[in-house]
Amino acid sequence: MKHLTFPTLFALSLTALVSSALFAETIKTEKQVAKGVTYLQEIQEASPGISPRILNLLRIDLKEPGVKLQYSQSHDVIGYEGEHKGRESLQTMAIRNRAIGGVNGDFAAFTGDPLGLGILDGELISEPMDFRACIAMMEDRIEIGVMTGEGLVQIGEKKVPVLLNGVNRIPQEGEIIIETPRFAGAVISHKAGIIVQLGEVNLPLKVSEELTGKVEAVYPLERNEPIPPCPRDKVLLIGYAGTGTSLGQKTTRGDMMTIKFEISPNVSAPSRGKYPSRAGRVNRGVRREPTWKDAKQVIGGGPWLVKEGKISIDYEAEGFDEASFVSKRHPRTAFGVTKDGKVLLLTVDGRDSWSAGASLHELAQIMLKFGAVNAINLDGGGSTSMFVGGGIVNAPSDGRLRPLANSLLLFGDPLDTPDLDNPRIEPNSESGNTFHLNDRLTFHVVQGDGSPLPAGVSVIWGTEDGLGFITQGGAFRSHHTGKGTVVARVGNRVLRAPVSITSGR
Numbered sequence: 219m220k221h222l223t224f225p226t227l228f229a230l231s232l233t234a235l236v237s238s239a240l241f242a243e244t245i246k247t248e249k250q251v252a253k254g255v256t257y258l259q260e261i262q263e264a265s266p267g268i269s270p271r272i273l274n275l276l277r278i279d280l281k282e283p284g285v286k287l288q289y290s291q292s293h294d295v296i297g298y299e300g301e302h303k304g305r306e307s308l309q310t311m312a313i314r315n316r317a318i319g320g321v322n323g324d325f326a327a328f329t330g331d332p333l334g335l336g337i338l339d340g341e342l343i344s345e346p347m348d349f350r351a352c353i354a355m356m357e358d359r360i361e362i363g364v365m366t367g368e369g370l371v372q373i374g375e376k377k378v379p380v381l382l383n384g385v386n387r388i389p390q391e392g393e394i395i396i397e398t399p400r401f402a403g404a405v406i407s408h409k410a411g412i413i414v415q416l417g418e419v420n421l422p423l424k425v426s427e428e429l430t431g432k433v434e435a436v437y438p439l440e441r442n443e444p445i446p447p448c449p450r451d452k453v454l455l456i457g458y459a460g461t462g463t464s465l466g467q468k469t470t471r472g473d474m475m476t477i478k479f480e481i482s483p484n485v486s487a488p489s490r491g492k493y494p495s496r497a498g499r500v501n502r503g504v505r506r507e508p509t510w511k512d513a514k515q516v517i518g519g520g521p522w523l524v525k526e527g528k529i530s531i532d533y534e535a536e537g538f539d540e541a542s543f544v545s546k547r548h549p550r551t552a553f554g555v556t557k558d559g560k561v562l563l564l565t566v567d568g569r570d571s572w573s574a575g576a577s578l579h580e581l582a583q584i585m586l587k588f589g590a591v592n593a594i595n596l597d598g599g600g601s602t603s604m605f606v607g608g609g610i611v612n613a614p615s616d617g618r619l620r621p622l623a624n625s626l627l628l629f630g631d632p633l634d635t636p637d638l639d640n641p642r643i644e645p646n647s648e649s650g651n652t653f654h655l656n657d658r659l660t661f662h663v664v665q666g667d668g669s670p671l672p673a674g675v676s677v678i679w680g681t682e683d684g685l686g687f688i689t690q691g692g693a694f695r696s697h698h699t700g701k702g703t704v705v706a707r708v709g710n711r712v713l714r715a716p717v718s719i720t721s722g723r
Contacts, residue, residue: 254282334518609680
C-alpha cells in the first residue's frame with residue numbers, strides 16, 4: 219500500500235528517496251529548533267562504490283541565552299534492578315527533563331552502570347574509566363580529555379588514609395567504593411565484605427571538594443546478599459574480602475571521615491586488560507595536578523576522532539578493537555566542537571539498507587566536514603539515538619529504542635510561532651495507520667479546517683519509539699513489524715499519529 223498525500227514535489231521526492239537503494243541526490247533539510255539551535259537531516263546519495271547514509275546533526279550555540287547541555291542519568295540513579303537494569307530510553311529521559319533535544323551517552327556495563335565519567339550539575343555520579351576520552355562542559359568553555367580518578371578517605375582524628383577506587387558501582391576485589399544516594403542498589407553481592415554507613419554528610423559529592431561525615435554503623439555484607447541502595451542523606455563505603463575487613467578494623471562508630479575525589483589528566487595507557495579496576499590503578503608515584511574542578515556537566519565516551527583539526531583516532535590506547543569496532547561500519551554517535559565554539563551532536567544510522575553506518579575514520583571525516591576541530595565518539599550501535607523537538611529523528615538499528623545508562627540533553631528557549639487552529643497530523647486514525655512492511659506512508663500537518671500551515675511554520679518529524687525512519691518531509695518507512703507512533707513538533711505542540719506495521723499482505 220502506498221498513501222502519498224503530502225502536496226509538494228519535495229515530499230514526493232523524499233518518499234521516492236527512501237523506497238530505492240540508489241538515491242538520485244543528497245537531500246538536506248535544515249530547521250531551527252530553538253534560539254541558537256539548528257537541526258540538519260542529510261540523506262546522502264548512493265552511487266557505485268558509495269553506500270547510502272543518513273545523518274542527523276544538532277548545531278548548538280551555548281553562548282545563546284537559555285541554551286544548555288546537561289548530563290542525564292537514567293531514572294536519576296545508577297540502578298541495577300528491573301527489566302532494563304536501571305536503564306531508560308532517550309525519549310523518556312528527554313521528556314521527563316523537558317529537553318528539546320539530546321543524544322545517547324556513554325558506554326555502559328550490563329548492569330546499567332556508565333563506564334566513564336559522569337557529572338551532573340557539578341555532582342560526581344560516576345568516576346572515569348582509565349584511558350577513555352570524556353567531555354567536560356564548564357561555564358565558559360568545553361574541554362575533551364582522557365582522565366583518571368583518584369580518591370582518598372581519611373578516618374578519625376589520626377586521619378588514617380584509605381584509597382578510594384570508585385563511585386556508585388559494585389566494587390571489585392581489592393577496592394573501596396563510595397555509594398551516594400544516586401546508587402540504587404544491586405541485586406547480588408558476589409563476595410562477602412564490609413559496609414560503613416556515614417551520616418551528617420555534606421552532599422552532594424563534588425570533584426576536589428571535601429565530603430565529611432560521621433560513622434553511624436559498620437556491618438557485614440554477606441556473600442550472595444543484595445547490596446543495599448544508599449539511604450537518602452547518607453553515604454556508604456563498601457569493600458570486599460580483605461579490603462573490606464581492613465576498612466572495618468580501621469573504623470569505629472562515631473569516627474569522622476573526610477572523603478575527596480580528584481580528577482586529573484591520565485598518563486599513557488597500558489596494554490588492554492592489564493588493570494581490572496576503572497580507577498586508581500596507574501602510576502601511583504606520579505603526581506598529577508587535579509583538574510576539571512569547575513566542570514558542571516561531564517559525560518564519557520571514546521575514542522578521540524578529531525584533535526586540533528586533524529583526524530586522531532587513539533583506539534588502541536583507549537582499549538577498542540580495531541577489526542570489530544573501529545574499521546567495521548556501525549550506527550554511530552559523536553560529539554564535536556567547532557573553531558567558533560559551537561557544539562555538534564551527530565548520529566549516523568546503520569545496519570539497514572537505507573543507511574550503512576560508518577567506520578570511525580568515516581565518522582571523523584564527517585565531523586571534519588561539519589567543522590569540528592575536536593571530536594570524540596560516544597556509544598553507538600543499537601544505542602545510537604537522537605531526540606529533537608518531540609521525538610526520535612533517527613532510526614535505531616534495533617527497530618526500537620534501546621534503554622540507556624545516560625544521555626546528553628539539550629535545553630533552549632522555544633521559537634515564537636503564530637497561533638494555529640487545532641493542527642493535526644494526516645492521515646491519522648485512532649486505531650492506527652496500518653500498512654505493510656517496507657511500504658511507505660507520507661504524513662503532513664494541517665490546521666483544523668484542513669488548510670495548510672502558515673508559511674514559515676516548521677514541522678519537526680520523529681517517532682516516539684524508534685520504530686522506523688521518517689524524513690523531515692514526513693515520509694515514513696519501517697523495516698520492522700509492530701506498533702509505534704509518529705510525532706510532529708509544531709511550535710510548542712507535539713502531535714501524534716499511531717502506526718501499525720504488519721508483515722503480510
